[in-house]
Structures are given as C-alpha cells and as structure tokens.
Amino acid sequence: MVNFEAHEVPFSFDQPETVFAPLANVLQQVLNEPRTRTIIGKLFHSAFPVLIIDHHEPRARYLARLLMSMNYQPVIAANALEAFTLFLQRSIVPFALILGQEDSSNRLFVHRLVQQAGQKYGWEVPVICLRIAATGKRSSQALWPSAVPQTPFPQQPLEQEHSSRSTQTPNTSPLPSPEAAPWNSGPQTPLPPSELDNSLHGHAQPRTSPLAATNPSGHLVPMGNSRIQPGAGESGEGKPPTSEKKISLVGHDLGRYEIISQIGSDTSSNTYLVYDRLREQQVALKAVQVGSIPYYLMEGTEEEANLFQIEQDLLEPFENPHILHPMKIGKSYVSGAPFIYKTMTYYAEGSLAQWLMQYSGSKLFSPPEVAHIIGQLAEVLQAMHDRNITYQNFKLSNLLLLRPASEMRQLHLLLTDMAIPQDGSFLPRMPEAFPFVAPERWDGQVLPASDQYGLAALAYELLTGRPPFQGSSEHIMKHLHQNMPLQPPAMFNPALPPFVNRVLMHALSKKPEDRFASVTLFAWTFQRYCS
Template identity: 30%
Template sequence: MASPTSRVGQQFGNYRLERLLGRGGFAEVYLGRHQRLAREAAIKVLHTYLSDREVEEFQREAQIIAALDHPHIVRILDFDVQQGVPFLVMDYLPNGTLRQRHPKGERVPLPTVVSYVAQVASALQYAHEQRLIHRDIKPENMLVGRRNEIVLSDFGIAAIAHSTSSMTEQVSAGTAPYMAPEQIQAQARAASDQYALAIVAYEWLGGERPFEGTSIEIFAKHLMIPPPSLRQKAPSLPVEVEQVILTALEKDPGQRFRQIQAFARALTDASQRGQQPNHVLLQASPSLPVAAPLPPSASNTPVAPPSQKTVAEQPLPPAAPASHASVTTPQTAITASTDFLPPPAKTPARQLSRRTVLIGLGVGTGGLAGAGVLWWMNRPRSSDTTGTASTPAQPAPLYTYGGHTIDSINIVAWSPDGKRIASGAPDSDDTVQVWDASNGAHPFIYHGHTGAIITVAWSPDSKRIASGGGLSDRTVHVWDAANAAHPFIYRGHVQQINAVAWSPDGQHIASAAGTALDKPPDKTVHVWDAANGGHVFTYQGHTSYVNTVAWSPDGKRIASGGSDSTVHVWDAANGGHVFIYHEHTSHVIKVAWSPDGKRIASASWDNTIQVWNAANGGIVLVYTRHTGYINAMAWSPDGKYIASGGDDNTIHIWNATTGTPVLSYQGHTRRVQGIAWSPDSKRIVSCGDDKWVKVWDVFGVLPNRAG
C-alpha cells in the first residue's frame, strides 16, 4: 500500500492530485484539479491492485454506483483503473464530515439528529431500492454539502470493494462499532444499514456509542448484549425516542423496521408528537386490510414489524463441480403452521455461547474473513423452540440441482406438461439449463445469450422457451425446448429484458424491458408474434421501467407491474381499456393471475403481496409476513395457495383466499430469487443466491391435500 502522501502530484485520469484530504481503511481521498477545466473534484484512490478479471468487475460495479442520482448521495463523476489501481472521481464538498462537525463525545440536539437521520435514510432508502447496501454507515462518511445538507459518501467503497476479492476481507471487517450482528456473520442486508444508522443516532443523542472495547469485544457485544439504556445517558430524552432507537438496534434484522425510511419517520413522529411506542412503531397502512389480525394483547405492545417463525434447517450439500449438473437430496425441514404471528411481547435476543461467538468471529484465523465466518455461514441451524410448531409436518425434499457455475440463480420455470424445469443464471454463467423435473437428470444447456439470463418462460404446449437477457444482451430468444434448436431473436427492446410471458394460445409473447445505464428507462411492454417476432403493438402506460408481466388465463388481458409502484391491467389485443392499481408504495416486482382469472396478486418491495379483484382493483387481502424485499411469487395452478420468497431467505406458502400462512420453507441460505409450482400443484422448484435449485414436495402437507 502506498504511503498517505506519496500520490500528491500524481495524475489520475484528467486530474492532478494536489493534497490529501483524508484516508481510511479502504482508500485515500485527494483534492484533484482537472488539467483542462481547472475544476476541483475529490479523487478516491483505493488501497488495492486489481487483476484483469477484477478490473472488469470494478468497472461494472462502478458504473452501477455512478448511476445513483439522489440529492443526499455524493455524485461519482468518473472512474477508471490506472496501472491496476482503481479510483473514483467525486464531487468535492469542502465543508467536511459530521464527525468533524460533532467530535466524539459531543451530544447533538434531538431536532438536529432527527434531521440528519431523515436525510441519510432518504439516501439509503433510494439505494436499497436499487438493491445496493452501503455497509459502512458512520459519521465519517456523512459529508456536509454546500447548502448545509447531509450527503452520504463511500457507496463506491462499500459496494465496489465488496465485489473484488482482493478487498473482501477489509470490507467484511467494516467499522466495528457500527456493524450489525448479521454483518459480523458476513450476511449484510438492507437492515444492516438501519442498525448502523441507529448506532450513529444513539451516539449523537447519548454522547457515546453503545458498545466500546477491542474489536473482538465489540463484535461479541453486538451479537449478545442489549444496548445500554439511552435515557440513562440522556435523561431528558423522550421514552418514545429511545424505543424507536432500540427497535432499530434489534439483534434480529427481522425485528427492526421494515424499511429504513420507516425508522426515520418513526423517529420524527416520536420527537415531534411524543406518541406512545406502540403508535410510533405501527407500519401497516390503515387503508389496507391485513392478512390476519394481531391478537388483542399485541395491540398494546411496542413490537417491531412481524417476522416469521424459525424452522429447522439441515446442512446443505457441498458445492457441485462446475463442469456438470449435480443432484442431491438434502434433509431440509418444512414446518407446517397456521400461526406465523410474532409473540405478543418482544422476543429476547437468542443467547450465543462464548465458543459460538469466538468461532463466528474467526478469532485466531485473521478476523471476519477467516475460516470462522465460513463455518458460521454454512453452519447447521438448530430449531428455535419459541418459533416452531409443536409437531411440524415433514414433506419430502426431493433433490437439489447444481448445474450452474455461479452462486446466483435468477429464475426457474416448470414446463406446462410437468416433465421439465428450466433455470437461468447471470454473469459468468449466462445460460438457460433444461432438465428432467423428476430427478434433475439429462440436462441440456442453451448458450445463445451474450449476457445474464433475467427471465424464462415456457410456451403453453411445452415445445418452446422464451428467454430474456440482461444489460449486455437486451434480447429475447425463442428456441426449441427439446434441443435448443431453431432459435429466433427479438431485438425490439434496447434495454435489459425484465419479463416475458406467452399468451395462453401460444401465438404471442409480451416482453417488458427495464433500465439500462446508457439509456433512459424503457417503460414499455411489447406484444409480438411468437412464431416470427413480428411486432403487434407497444404498451406505453407506465412512468418507470416495467418489472413483470402476466397474461390472463383467458388471454384477453395483460397485467404489468413497474417501478412506478403501480400495476396496469389492459386489453391484450390493443393495449386499451386500462385501469391502474395504485395501492403499492414501492417497486412492483411480480404479478400473477389466479387460475380462474378473477384475482391478481402483486408483490412489491414495500414488503407486501396484495391480492385484489382483477375487474376493478378492489383489495381482497394484503400479506405482510416477509421481513425483507419480496423477489418471487407464484399462484398454485389449483388456485388454493400462493408461494412467495425474498431477501429473508424463506419461502412462505399461504392460503390465497384468506392469507393464512401454511408453510415456511428455509432450505435456502441466501435470498430467494425464483419460485414455480408444478402443474399438478404438488411440488415447488425454487432458486436463489446460494447456487442451488431446489425441488421439494408439498403434497400431503398442505391442508386438504393429504391422502
């Protein structure tokens, strides 16, 4: 690593480095001056040298970060790699950081803290909706803008460095006093940023951080010890404010606020109106019915948003060789339950043994990135006796398919004849794989795309597959499902293909495109001839990019959901006769029609799945049991159940009429990306970010299925 002042006078890109502004664990920041325009910028030079492979990954990640456009996020103006050293060019903000404005030990007035939290939470909410996690929230990374606004920095470090193997250890380590328990366990998520921001707010209000000591001592306290009373440090602080802070500091991320902006709003409410804690913490919209009411005792209890109960999980099989598909039969438990509600009182944090903490922290093995964390991430999970049903049903896990060569599997689709499954993967894999649904055997691989596979759909007769590509591909391929022969390519979109859907008669395809970093959002759905790609018409009703599209069972209507938080239902013949469903508050990720065509289910990053009348948008129920973003959702072909999964690593199966939860499946160790039912509604295939495609049997376990 170069010494802190050795780069002064050097030139990076068009900028000459004039003086050192600061340095941290990941980078040095210099004041740079453009050689032709004489403009000043902050140049962040990372402490690493990248291989050729890492250069490509850095450039891809940096391009994503540079696309962030928010008033409370520092703009990245340029980026490059110079002699193996990556650097970022950012807006220069000369007013320093909030650490400089409020040195350690200084208490900050409550109204000021509320303002700071609201601005930072606004930036983080935006980033989370782009599926980016900061991972290093602290006062040093909060800059003061030219108009005294707060601007969050170091997204470039937190996201870009995390993607390069040479810096993974440093980023995993993070900044100990602000790290959430799950981040210490190398499982950072959006809720980890909320925890860190709550630590910062605690420090400002109380004059000191809740946990001090050596790094190992701090990590152990994050994992095991509740934070000390904030009001003992600041007796004049309203109890409502303390309760909001402590909720955001829950050990279990599922017990924190569902979104970071909800934390900021609750803090604002508590400071301004002195509400009771239970009023501050309510997250449900009063205009929407919930799937199942809380018990009477819960209405007066200051609990965080509900999380589903824990079920037993056995170790997953070892990773399969990249050269061929593997089929395994993990012993994964699925717990049947009719009660997913949290206990009326706040659940105590799970107590960890000293041995578990030391192993999890990797003591003696180089810290968080050592063998201890690898063990922690892959450890068997014991059953939580407070969370499981007393006599859980045990449907049979059938097998695990491991044919892809990358950890993240985007999509799965079951053929309508029930005989085969198709799965698609991104990045270096870039394949669609088709295999025997009964045992995972006889796979063949479609290599036609030039980039990530985002979406896959079978034709109604199971003879063809349509697959959509990512940013480096931007096409839809239609090909023979038996042997990948005779493909034709639809090139009508100029951006990533987010969704494809066949008409029930197999004659047409609807495709929806997303965003591209080099072009404005597409915002359209194309309807075209499935035989030759002939364009029929384009639907242009959305105001942001479209994430999902589904054809009604009778073929007369199409439902499309987008990042404008709406679902549009329109005439499949010409795009007319539109009505718009407005009840979501964030990106709509999936839509599905009930098999009888009378209802639509829509899944959103507002952490709800809403079921509503397909004719007029009247709400039937709202399912709110997931504790993270929802990425996948499918209606069973028999119409009785909906399966949903997401960033909480679980799949819920619940009654499509009442919203009553039935099963929770925890066979995946990372977020769930795709779900599909078998045509007979007896099996489910699921995929996610843990490499594995899992096929499991629910027949005989779901109500009215036994026998």
C-alpha cells in the first residue's frame, strides 16, 4: 500500500477565510518543486484540477469557489469511491486532492487513487486534509487518512434513497464457517448540482481551459460528475425517455461486418451474428443505437469514448478464463442513426438459459452440480472485486457456454456484458434480470455483496427450479426483494441438506452487511457443504 504525506490546513465556519492562505501556499509549493515541473507541464498543461472529496455541501462549494479564484479547476466528489470512479473512467487526473470529511471508507480509495496516479502517470498527488473546527469552539480534529488494512473494503454507495423497509429475520443458529466479518457499508449524502454551480460538477466550461484526460483509445474525455439519477430504482421515474426507436441492422453492413441475423436483444441493444470479412470468420456483434441510450449513461462523456470502450478498459487487466473480452470497439451510421458496437467471439452453444431449456426440463440440479458453476463464477467475481469492479448484470442469457456440454458438471461459463457505468446508476430493465437484483441496488447502492446476492439467487433457482422471488413488473420485484421474507429453498426442494439451505439464506440476506464477507467465502462455504 502506498504511503504519502498529507498536508493539513485549518477550516472553520466561524472564520472560513483563514483557509485561503494555507491552501494557496500548499498548492504553490507543489507548483514550485523542481522535480514536478516536467510532469506538470506534460500532464496538466494550463488546467490544474483539484479534486474535493466532501459530502458537506456548503464547505465543498466554498472551497470550490476559493479554488476558482486562484485559477484552479475544482471538481467535487461526494465520497472517495465517487472520486476513484472518476479517475478509473479517465474523467480526471487530479493535480491535488482535498479531504473534507471524516469517513473510514475514504481511506482505501484515497490510497488507491494516489497509488494508481503514481503508477499510471508518474504523478504523486498531494493530499490536503482539512482540520475542521467545531462551530463556536476552538477544538479541532484533523481528517487524516490513517493506515489502510490489506483486506479489501467494499465499494461504498454513491447515493442511497432512505426508505423504511422490513428486513429478513436473522438466523440465530451458527452458520457454517463464516470466518471473516461481513463487509459493512453506510449511506453517503451526495452533492446535488445546482444551476448556479454546474461548472463545479463538470456540466459547464470552467474559467480555465479544462483538463483533457486521455483514455487508452486516444479520445478525450471531459471532466464530469458521475451521479445516479433520482428514482434510479423506479420504473420510468426520474429517467429521461429514450429519444429514438431502435433500428434493426439485419441486412446492413457495419464496415467490415456483414450482419447475418439477430441472436439477442434487450431494452437498448441488439446482438447479431455477423461475418467479419477481415478475419474471415463469424463473430458476435452487440450494437447500441446512441439515441436509445438513456441520457444518464451518456452525460459527461464524449460520443467517441463510448460505453463499450469503458468496458474494454476495465476488463483489459483480466486474464480470467471466465470473462468474455470485447474484441473490437467501433462506431458507425445506419440510415442516418449513429451506433456504437463491440464484437466478441461467437459461441455457437449459446447461453446458460438456452442450455437449461434444452437439457434440464423440470429437473432440479443437485448441490454438487450447482457448486461446480458457482465456484467458476465466484472466482471471476472476486477478481473483479479485488480491482474495485462489480458485475451487476446477472441473467441467464449473460452466462455463455465455452463448449458443448450435456451435464452441468461439464459446463465452462463466461461472464459477458458487465455493468457500465460503475457508479450505481446501472439497473437492468429486462424482466429476466430482476430475480438477481439485490435489495440495495434498486436504490442505487452498488457493493461487492450485491454480486454475491445475484450469484446466490442463481444457485437458488438451479436448486429449486424457481427464482427467489417472482413478479410481473419491476415495481413488484423491487418490493419483493426489499421487503418480503425469502422462502427457504428447502421448501421447494426438501432433499437439500440443512447447511446448504442456511448458506443460501445467509447470502440472500436483505442487508448487504449480513451476507458473507466476500463472494469467495460464500462459494467456499457453499461448496464445502455440497460435497
């Protein structure tokens, strides 16, 4: 774990002007250091973005205006996870970072941001911690990032709608071998951008020229603020409607790709079997009509740097045999409509959904059979979680078969179509995905434990022949996941061993902190009692 020296400046709401000189001095010292001048000239040019991590809106906005008066370019993030997400998406490389809140969840992501900025760009981001004085008192406390444990923390939610909900009654009997404490999370209060201060959130041109952060594809990505739109968990509420009717590409060409047939579809995209004239082979191509992408997914990104490019960038470090990587990312026009697309290896055996229709019928699979694929998927999910990435897009059609198999023990599965963006605003709109959406995700919370819930829901369905909850609409499914007690899987499959029953109930707890500490621990415990 990277170590760094944090600068300290005072801040008091009784005398907020006292922060100006110390803050200006720290930033000027960074500018004047001879060893940093070359990097500064190459990386920042004429714009010097300063990232403010603070959920306290008045203080954050005051600091932002102060920085603008000094010709720095402020960007506000409600918490460290949001800041780290902006950095991962190449939306910002901070010249400096200001911490204005006491939150243990900040520690890991601040350290990761500083570490990766050094590794990727050779820039040691200076960290400035505010020493906050209580109003009307002279006592103060510095908000210092303390030592970070080596075990991974969960992603903290970027935004959470507070609602009262009934929770599942905990099982007081001992669970089999959950040796690590569950990850905990707490709600964060976001900073709602106002019309007056849109420039602080990347929606308007700042006074200085903006930093052009370059992503690996060479396209420029303007600084912006990734935020969940209100009502992210409600059907059609708070989301701008799609502006164009989807166009089928069957019979058209996209550059070197000849569209043969449509093999899949969801609310915003179609997947096609195509012939790649350059490779002289068939591949799969997923195309999204840009006008049909919800506005909240495209806001703050250049059209060139499309959602598939972000997915490719996030998956690039992985060499896991259970991840399907995009092969090529592109953009084209058909009938005057812009499309973004990605190509992938075509697997003729199709998805787990198709395999189940062909081989299972009304069969209930045994725990050892199910444990085989749960272990595969948990391995790749844990690899993602270790890199601060969540999958969030469970459905049977997103689990592809690498090769033919007549038995579940022979299946080799591939995960495809991870959630983009990674800020909690992604919620699948297809009914086949609703059984796997964790309770917190309907309200915009995204945690590694949410993927654990989706994986446990898959195991539940394979063992019982039915998903944990069944409903006819998105609104009903949200209510069921968040409020209704889960029926033990043994009610539908009495042959299940008692410990397997309890392990699944534990992984499907309403509260993420009540689940297993990691998806690996869930899979290990499940496999242990399935053998």
